[in-house]
Amino acid sequence: MNTCIDCLPCFFRQALDAVRRASSDTELHERVMREVSGWIHDADLSEPPPLMAQRLHHFLREQTGISDPYLEAKNRDNTLALSLLPELRKRVESSSDPFRLVVRLAIAGNQIDLGPKSSMSADEVVNSVRRVEEQPFEGDIELFKRFSEQSHRILYIADNAGEIVLDRLLVEMLDPAKVTVTVRGGAVINDATMADAQTAGLCEICEVISNGSDVPGTILEVCTPEFRNAFDSSDMIISKGQGNFETLSDNSRSICFLFKVKCPVIAEKIGLKLGTQALLF
């Protein structure tokens, strides 16, 4: 998916947010914003949006020496999601359609995304999860379920910290023995890395691999051979979040995308309203 000019103001806002998280030096803030303006001036809009985010986070790391400015936010969101797990498990147990509920909870977790939005309060996260059934939903969960039952190897491309804790409920339901969860190879925005998969307890129940890349999405060409092999050899691919959608939606494989629609550009592209829980094949 190309970068749209609507992505540019949004990316500019994201850059300001990221540099403020990385440093309190206001001269650096200004320097970064001027640098990013220069990139936008010369931007290759045929590239997907996550590539520019990767460039920003490399530049910030180089300028500040801080490798993971979102670490505190990620830890907070993991802790918050873990604290919700017991009540969610009870809800799933007593649900008339537990599969549907865990799919919707996994998508609700995708609310925890510090790319399109600069901050996310604990209340917003809790509301998104607790009131999951009130949110608009678009997709065929029965088809998704049948496809997963028929599949022997499922690749589950995770997206963000916090969210990955709720993904665990869906992985458990899919059958952990046939699922490989993948995480980013390095810190970028609040995307989940191996540390978050461990915190979520996923490493204890299924295979978890890194994709070897710190793009906040999935650019196969820069992922490890191990990841590409898992991608090619899986009979079902589940992709979480907008960044993975932006980078994988043109892929020739049939991929099942699960995400919450949080940005007007994607909303228009897929013809769904902002806030919709989307399950797209």
Add this chain to the structure above:
Amino acid sequence: MNTCIDCLPCFFRQALDAVRRASSDTELHERVMREVSGWIHDADLSEPPPLMAQRLHHFLREQTGISDPYLEAKNRDNTLALSLLPELRKRVESSSDPFRLVVRLAIAGNQIDLGPKSSMSADEVVNSVRRVEEQPFEGDIELFKRFSEQSHRILYIADNAGEIVLDRLLVEMLDPAKVTVTVRGGAVINDATMADAQTAGLCEICEVISNGSDVPGTILEVCTPEFRNAFDSSDMIISKGQGNFETLSDNSRSICFLFKVKCPVIAEKIGLKLGTQALLF
């Protein structure tokens, strides 16, 4: 007031909004966004934000030949505000504190601002006006009233189309004979020009002059001698809106600023929450 780095992403969004209003040519949209990125890269942040907006609108005019991309929005908002006038007049007549109400209605009209926000629905405008007394308010209306009663020449620096219709209620209450209303000398964003003052019926009840400038604010150095003379010889100056606040808040004159707080930078600068109706001396 200097430009803050938080103004840069906002300005970038405003540029995209403006070029889309001026033309449907997507190549032009991209060209303008790249051009604006170049300006931001080299921006002089000691200038007030409205100067960059003026530059943008000059550039758009040069590129598209369209002198007033907000004309339709301005006409719509004038018509909408005029349609509300009869019910508002009745409300003022039956109010226990009519002066307070017209001040608050004039500030509520400042909601109609297409600078900080790309669009504004009729419902938002109507709600802002009809539910004016539910909005948080900060300022000393009694002091403002006494000051206006003691003044012989009042300069009323208008801000936006639509809003200027509601300003009329306050001008009538202040005594039109001693009020001079000023408007922009040329079209910029949805700022009110002489045509809007005429539509609002202000030209029939008081003196209205142009400031001769198309900055969406008031930079005295580029205003006409007539405007500067009116500014210097008035014993009370009322300034509407954020753009005028951004350009006049460092002026040595005691100015009464009336505006709705719509941007986080200004909210932080004056220590008031977003959405507050502000009356500041």
